[in-house]
Amino acid sequence: MxxxxxxxxxxxxxxxxxxxxxxxxxxxxxxxxxxxxxxxxxxxxxxxxxxxxxxxxxxxxxxxxxxxxxxxxxxxxxxxxxIGFVFQNNALFDALTVIENVKFPLIRAGLNDGEATRQALGCLAQVGLEQAASKWPNALSGGMKKRVCLARALVSKPKxxxxxxxxxxxxxxxxxxxxxxxxxxxxxxxxxxxxxxxEISALRQLCERxxxxxxxxxLFDGSFEQGRLCSDDRVSGFLNRGMSACF
Ligand SMILES: Nc1ncnc2c1ncn2[C@@H]1O[C@H](COP(=O)(O)OP(=O)(O)OP(=O)(O)O)[C@@H](O)[C@H]1O
Ligand SMILES: [Mg+2]
The missing domain is CATH 3.40.50.300 (P-loop containing nucleotide triphosphate hydrolases)
Structure with a gap:
């Protein structure tokens, strides 16, 4: 493969x-x-x-x-x-509403407005934000913005x-x-x-590598378990500090 x-x-x-x-x-x-x-x-x-x-x-x-x-x-x-991209700094368009932000990739790809709105609302529901569809990004909390970003990244069902x-x-x-x-x-x-x-602890649950x-x-490419046991202190130290930060 x-x-x-x-x-x-x-x-x-x-x-x-x-x-x-x-x-x-x-x-x-x-x-x-x-x-x-x-x-x-x-x-x-x-x-x-x-x-x-x-x-x-x-x-x-x-x-x-x-x-x-x-x-x-x-x-x-x-x-x-x-490709769906959740940017570190959100990169939402301030002059577009939440729903307009989320359907932006679909409109850009040539989908008609009705279908784009339907799919974008579906994604907003998935992240629990369908009620915020007509809000402006600057009226949202930090967590809500992140969820809008995730909805926008997922709306075109990226590979x-x-x-x-x-x-x-x-x-x-x-x-x-x-x-x-x-x-x-x-x-x-x-x-x-x-x-x-x-968030090392959460990553460890989601990612195999x-x-x-x-x-x-x-510095290292492998499983979390291999990393934790790695003889290079920079690797095991980074992971163990990340894990202990959770307790
Ligand atoms: N536009 C830029 N001009 C000059 N240096 C840059 C630019 N963008 C990034 N760098 C430098 O490149 C290095 C890597 O940056 P990067 O943003 O990839 O770090 P990061 O691992 O994502 O960090 P963080 O966890 O803080 O987000 C840093 O030293 C940063 O200062
Ligand atoms: Mg970064």
């Missing part, structure tokens, strides 16, 4: 500063990967490169068998229809779901709810998921 994502020798610089170095990994259809690491490690950059929002300085990224680091904007547009810290700053109940929704989505759509989060990024490099 061919991997759904293949990242090879990915490097990125901002001016002279090397922020990603020789990143390489593969991800197969249906896998759920936890992408973890300290703040500034390079997690968000990797997600942006996977959907072609940022072009790497060097290296290759294959998604659905297409090389995207050098792809045209037209082919990236087609590719992104199959690949990229979630960048989808529960940052949320209360434990909403956090649990969001992780449950991501797990349900993965099962329902047989989606492949990359989940960036610092983790990629630990440290200083722009892959």
């Amino acid at each position: 061919e991997p759904l994502i293949r990242v090879e020798d990915l490097c990125h610089r901002f001016d002279s500063k090397l922020v990603l170095s020789q990143i390489g990994f593969e991800l197969f259809q249906g896998e759920c990967l936890a992408l973890v690491g300290k703040g500034g490690a390079g997690k968000s950059l990797i997600l942006k490169m996977i959907c072609g929002l940022l072009r790497p300085s060097s290296g290759r990224v294959y998604v659905f068998d297409q090389e995207i680091a050098h792809a045209s904007e037209a082919s990236l547009f087609a590719l992104r229809k199959q 690949l779901l990229l979630c960048d810290d989808p529960t940052a700053g949320l209360d434990p109940v909403t956090t649990q709810r969001i992780f449950r929704l991501i797990g349900e989505t993965q099962r329902q759509l047989s989606a492949t998921v990359i989940l960036v989060s610092h 983790m990629l630990l990024i440290d200083g722009g490099q892959v």
Whole structure:
């Protein structure tokens, strides 16, 4: 079986500063990967490169068998229809209502307004926000915004779901709810998921594998159990601290 994502020798610089170095990994259809690491490690950059929002300085990224680091904007547009992205900073359109935000990917893909509204309302119901459909984003709480983002990411039934810290700053109940929704989505759509989060305990329940990024490099790629027992203190230390933070 061919991997759904293949990242090879990915490097990125901002001016002279090397922020990603020789990143390489593969991800197969249906896998759920936890992408973890300290703040500034390079997690968000990797997600942006996977959907072609940022072009790497060097290296290759294959998604659905297409090389995207050098792809045209037209082919990236087609590719992104199959990718749902929950942005770390939400990236909701302030000038659009909640329902308009959620149906935006469908309208952009050419669906008629009636059908787009129907599907968007279905997704809002899934995240428990159908009552908020006509509200403006700035009238929502942080947790509600995150759930709108998740609804927008799910509305086109993506084959690949990229979630960048989808529960940052949320209360434990909403956090649990969001992780449950991501797990349900993965099962329902047989989606492949990359989940960036610092919630190690929740990640361990959802993801069979983790990629630990440290200083722009892959420090570890394997199961949580292997990571916990890893002889490299940076790996086991990171995981054990993350786990103990839950008690
Ligand atoms: N536009 C930019 N210009 C310059 N440096 C940047 C830019 N975007 C990111 N960086 C740098 O690249 C590195 C990786 O950033 P990234 O946002 O991927 O970190 P992260 O792992 O997602 O961190 P966090 O957990 O805090 O979200 C950081 O050192 C950051 O300062
Ligand atoms: Mg980030």
